[in-house]
Amino acid sequence: MKKLFSSQDAFELQAVRSELDALSIPYMVKNEFASGAIGELPWQDSQVELWLIDESWYARASKVVEALFLKANDGVTSSGVDWFCQHCGEENGGSFEICWSCNKAR
Numbered sequence: 001m002k003k004l005f006s007s008q009d010a011f012e013l014q015a016v017r018s019e020l021d022a023l024s025i026p027y028m029v030k031n032e033f034a035s036g037a038i039g040e041l042p043w044q045d046s047q048v049e050l051w052l053i054d055e056s057w058y059a060r061a062s063k064v065v066e067a068l069f070l071k072a073n074d075g076v077t078s079s080g081v082d083w084f085c086q087h088c089g090e091e092n093g094g095s096f097e098i099c100w101s102c103n104k105a106r
């Protein structure tokens, strides 16, 4: 068994789980505080862990997790807002990280 991912965010966990399901990667869910207060929802305020049952999936599964959250981060940073190059003043599209004109990094 190998720990793949842990989060308090039910949406993040669900995203990872659905990817693992789609790829038929065997995993199990552990909740560190599962024996908490009576009436407490298991998803609330507790760190939930996803463990790979078969460690040989780890390389594949960690790429899945990486890709998921890279995608999420991209959505925040490159929201399509144009920017101006600090070196040559050219306008560049929001999805570009390098100036099309002088090739300097954003």
Ligand SMILES: [Zn+2]
Residues within 6 Å of the ligand: 085, 086, 087, 088, 089, 090, 099, 100, 101, 102, 103, 104
């Ligand atoms: Zn430039």
